[in-house]
Amino acid sequence: MKDRIEELKKRFANELSGVSDQKTLEDLRLAFLSKKGQVSQLMQELAKIPNEQKKEAGALINSFKQEVSQKFDEKLSEIRKMEEQCLIDSTESYDESLPENIRRGSYHPISLVQRELEGIFESMGFDVEDYSEIVDDYHCFEALNIPKFHPARDMQDTYYLTTPNQLLKSHTSAAQNAIMYKYGKLLKENGRPIRAVFPGRCFRNEAIDACHENTFFQMEGIMIDKNISISNLIYFMKTMLSEVFKRDVTVRLRPGFFPFVEPGFELDIQCLICGGKGCSSCKNSGWLELCPCGMIHPNVLKYGGINSEEDPYEYTGFAFGLGLTRLAMMKYQVKDIRTFNEGDLSALSQFISC
Ligand code: DAH
Numbered sequence: 001m002k003d004r005i006e007e008l009k010k011r012f013a014n015e016l017s018g019v020s021d022q023k024t025l026e027d028l029r030l031a032f033l034s035k036k037g038q039v040s041q042l043m044q045e046l047a048k049i050p051n052e053q054k055k056e057a058g059a060l061i062n063s064f065k066q067e068v069s070q071k072f073d074e075k076l077s078e079i080r081k082m083e084e085q086c087l088i089d090s091t092e093s094y095d096e097s098l099p100e101n102i103r104r105g106s107y108h109p110i111s112l113v114q115r116e117l118e119g120i121f122e123s124m125g126f127d128v129e130d131y132s133e134i135v136d137d138y139h140c141f142e143a144l145n146i147p148k149f150h151p152a153r154d155m156q157d158t159y160y161l162t163t164p165n166q167l168l169k170s171h172t173s174a175a176q177n178a179i180m181y182k183y184g185k186l187l188k189e190n191g192r193p194i195r196a197v198f199p200g201r202c203f204r205n206e207a208i209d210a211c212h213e214n215t216f217f218q219m220e221g222i223m224i225d226k227n228i229s230i231s232n233l234i235y236f237m238k239t240m241l242s243e244v245f246k247r248d249v250t251v252r253l254r255p256g257f258f259p260f261v262e263p264g265f266e267l268d269i270q271c272l273i274c275g276g277k278g279c280s281s282c283k284n285s286g287w288l289e290l291c292p293c294g295m296i297h298p299n300v301l302k303y304g305g306i307n308s309e310e311d312p313y314e315y316t317g318f319a320f321g322l323g324l325t326r327l328a329m330m331k332y333q334v335k336d337i338r339t340f341n342e343g344d345l346s347a348l349s350q351f352i353s354c
Contacts, residue, residue, distance in 0.1 A: 001042075001049060001057040005064050008038055012068055022079055025072070032068050039065045109351040110217050110340060113328045114199050117219055120243045121197045124236075126221065127183070129198040131175035136165050143177035144260040145299045152259050157205040168203035172220035173260060173321060175200070176296075179222060180304025187306070187315065193225035194317070199324060210336040217324035222296065224306060224317030230263075233293060233318040237267055241290070244327070245272060252287065261294025261319060288330070293320035 012032060019025045032038045042061045049057055107115075118128045137148075146152050156170035169175075175198045186192040199219040206212040223236065234253065241249045249269045256266035269290050271282035278284040296319050298312040306315050325340060332351060334340070339347050 001045070001053070002060060004042065004045075005060050008032075008042075009064065009067070012071070016071060016075055019075060020079070020082075022076070022083075025075055025079060029072050033065070033072075039068065106349045106351065108340070108348060109328045109332055109334070110324055112351055113324055113331060114217070114219065117244065117322070117324070117327075118197065118199070120240060121221065124195070124240070126195045126197050129175065129179055129182075129196050131169075131172070131178065131198050131200055133168055133201055133203075134161065134166055135169045135174045137167065139177050140167060140169055140171075140174040143300065143303045144173055145297050145303075146259045150259065152257075158203050159205065169200070170204050171202050171321060172198055172200045172218040173319070175220065176222060176260070176300065176319065177304050180224070180301070180306055184305050187224065193223060195223050197221040208338065210338065213325070213337045213341060215341055216337070217328075219322045219324050220319065221322070222317055222319045224296065224301070224315055226315055228295075228316045228318060230295060230318075233295065233320075236318070237291065237293065237320065241269055245269075247272070250276070256292055256294070258292060258294060260297050260300045262297045264294035265292065267291045267293050267320070290326075291320050291322050293318060 012028075015028055019028060030037060034040070039061065042064070046054060046057055046061065122128060140158075141150075141153060141156075142148070158170040159168045161167060179196050179198065180194065183192070183194040183196065187194050197219055198221075199217065201215060202218050203215055206214045208214060223232070234251065238249065238251050241251065249272070251270075252268050253265040254268065256264045258264040267290055268287040270276045271279060271286055271288055273279050273281045274286065276286040278286050282288050296317045298307065301307045301315060301317065302309065302312060306317075307313070325337060328334065328340070329337065
């Protein structure tokens with residue numbers, strides 16, 4: 001038995017030295033260690049030898065078996081390392097001193113303006129909310145005090161889906177009702193004022209030209225608490241716009257009609273180019289129309305679950321609708337609104353930051 005094992009050891013060592021790939025190694029392993037392999041055969045032979053020799057022979061077989069599997073493991077890791085090295089050696093070499101040539105994408109100008117505004121509002125304690133583009137008639141109009149057949153609907157003709165009652169939202173105000181429900185409980189139970197902005201893409205059935213698009217962006221904002229008044233609205237808008245334009249701005253309010261605010265205003269800023277004297281940018285008026293706003297209508301607060309029928313003025317609030325597309329046009333001096341949706345990268349990739 002001893003001689004048999006010695007002979008097998010030599011054979012194994014000999015064959016192992018010639019192995020250089022995993023497949024051949026596996027064949028060799030099977031030849032020695034599988035059920036029908038050499039080691040199993042030795043075990044069968046063990047049964048036939050005299051009892052007094054069995055113990056020693058058994059120990060020899062076991063140590064041979066261990067030696068074989070250990071050598072097998074060593075060889076396997078050696079082959080793996082070798083294969084890895086081959087792979088490294090065969091990869092294309094590169095020169096790390098060459099200048100980089102990565103054609104990076106760029107942010108869309110609307111995204112840039114939107115992100116900047118979100119940062120400003122967040123610093124003022126506002127939550128930034130997302131809202132769907134497909135809404136129902138109730139949220140887009142009725143919850144905003146625009147009943148069916150109200151003439152104010154004419155200005156916001158939009159795209160209706162074949163699914164009954166579904167449409168593409170014509171303004172970000174469509175999210176007001178949902179935001180009131182989302183934060184109303186915190187307002188009433190914890191006294192946490194509702195302060196939220198919700199940017200979004202809006203749609204209208206427009207005849208497209210340099211100033212009109214069927215797809216554009218707005219950012220709506222609302223603030224609701226006890227004792228919110230027009231003074232808060234003016235102070236807040238002025239502070240916010242000074243941040244946006246990075247200098248002190250003079251604002252004025254003109255009356256404006258929107259069914260969901262009462263009173264409603266058009267907020268103008270004094271022209272930043274001529275300082276109010278009149279120039280071509282402000283059509284010689286000295287003012288630029290920027291942001292419609294107003295005190296939220298009691299009906300809208302009622303539909304939003306904020307105030308009860310008995311006390312319609314318990315909470316008050318203001319709302320505003322910033323035209324993000326318009327703001328981007330002003331900031332970047334973009335003359336044609338269609339630039340934003342055309343997808344022409346040579347134009348869009350020029351906007352790096354606000
Ligand atoms: N949703 C209006 C529009 O798109 C804009 C607007 C006006 C929003 C007055 C407001 C507001 O929040 O108070 O025409």
